[in-house]
Amino acid sequence: MADARPRILYVSDLAYPARGRRYCDEDILLTSRLRAEFDLALCHPREAAALMDAFDAVVVRNSGPVLGYRAEYDAFRERALRQGTRVYNPLTGRADMAGKQYLLDLSAAGLPVIPTVDRAEDLHRLPGADRYVVKPRLGADSIGLRVVTSAELPALADGTVLVQPHVDFAHEVSFCFVDDAFQYALYAPDPDRRWELEPYEPTVRDLEFARRFIEWNGLRHGIQRVDACRAPDGELLLVELEDLNPYLSLDALDEDRREAFVTAFAASLHRFLDVVPAH
Template sequence: MSAARPRLLYVTDLAYPARGRRYCDEDIGLTARLRDSFDLALCHPRDAAALMTGFDAVVVRNSGPVLHHREAYEEFRERAAALGTRVYNPPHGRGDMAGKQYLLDLTAEGRPVIPTVDRPEDLPLLPAAELYAVKPKAGADSIGLRFVPYAELAELAGLAADGGLLVQPRVDFAYEVSFYFVDDDLQYALYAPDPGRRWVLEPYEPTPADLDFARGFIDWNTLDHGIQRVDACRTRGGALLLVELEDLNPYLSLDRVPDEVRERFAARLTRSLHAFLEA
């Protein structure tokens, strides 16, 4: 790290048309706060590999689904590894940054996750449901998601051939809830009381059991530094099931929290980045 103020390259796609979210507003606000402690420049994910030299770290934030710029992302990771450039979040996460394999691994471990399979011979292991969610293992942001009855599952192209699709029962849930962490510290939680409006979020006060649930996945992921979002659904029976462990570029919905929570988050992120650079 340089002797002067740390220099950060902040990767974001300000123009990405995310449904129900405004990447540009969130990252403009957060970078304005981070500039109190860092020299900072923003760039598009396609430019990160070419621009990363001269910075103490690269912070990957609202960069959009990797599948839209897969080659640029792989070039970025390879170049960062070759140059020894620090990347935040660190690229060894076991959640979404490594694909959806973790849903299969967690299912096999018996963790509280929506049951997930990727082979026709494992379909009988899924609980009965009226419909089943089918999505690409390399997908994101609900791209390619569809719901089909059980009778159509084995006929889907790609499932039998190479395990390129994931299958889950469609869960009848009361609401979705997200837990937002910096390092291993919970910052806040939000939930969507209307299951049909995923990004219309309200503050949520987690119970001790909720915290144990979320922290279990943070501990499983073994990231010492970084921003993580644990997404879950509350079943009609009251249980929480993991939907997604987002550890690459989780949208933070900072516009949905009070000013003091937003400030606390920015301060905690600043401390995390300093500790990451000094490690």
């Protein structure tokens, strides 16, 4: 790197409305800290493609569901890949960044994922349940999610949705990683209030579960969040592997862990900027 400080274009939708959360607070905190080490400008996701050429890297953070600006995101992604622009997280993610196909693939491979199919002819692969969850393949943030009976499934499973059994889980737990290093875990003791998170101390078995999906995704750099639910038998099942713009819930951490995360994030960005982008 040159002697000049690295220039970061930090992408966030500060006005994104989220139930029970203020995503903008997280990005205000992170950008205020990163400015100690980087020259940083903040922009809305719709503006990223037009501005990114003036920066050494683009950091995509709380940019909201891509569904809200699909055309602009696709143009940004295509241009970044064509030009070899450094994007953090790198655009090679195999999980939510690429859609929901990974849930079907991992389920078919027998990994510990909530069983998932998308077509009527595959419904027999799902375990019997009183209710089922149907959600769009291109959905995010529970947009379009429905809970239905088994009788409704054949008409709905047309390849455009994901179908999963409704799991009566004990709680949800999220594991946050920077690069391949575990940072912290949070869980929601009340399944009906998923946004009220508390610190969670994972077991060795819990971390083995989470690391399995981090390793599967293969991102050398970036922030990833492994979301899981605790099934009735006590085992964890993957709900989502968020590798595009995971919300971090930093306000649920104590000061020491929050500071440790910020330090790890900044160090990861420095390592990422030393990597020669692929053209």
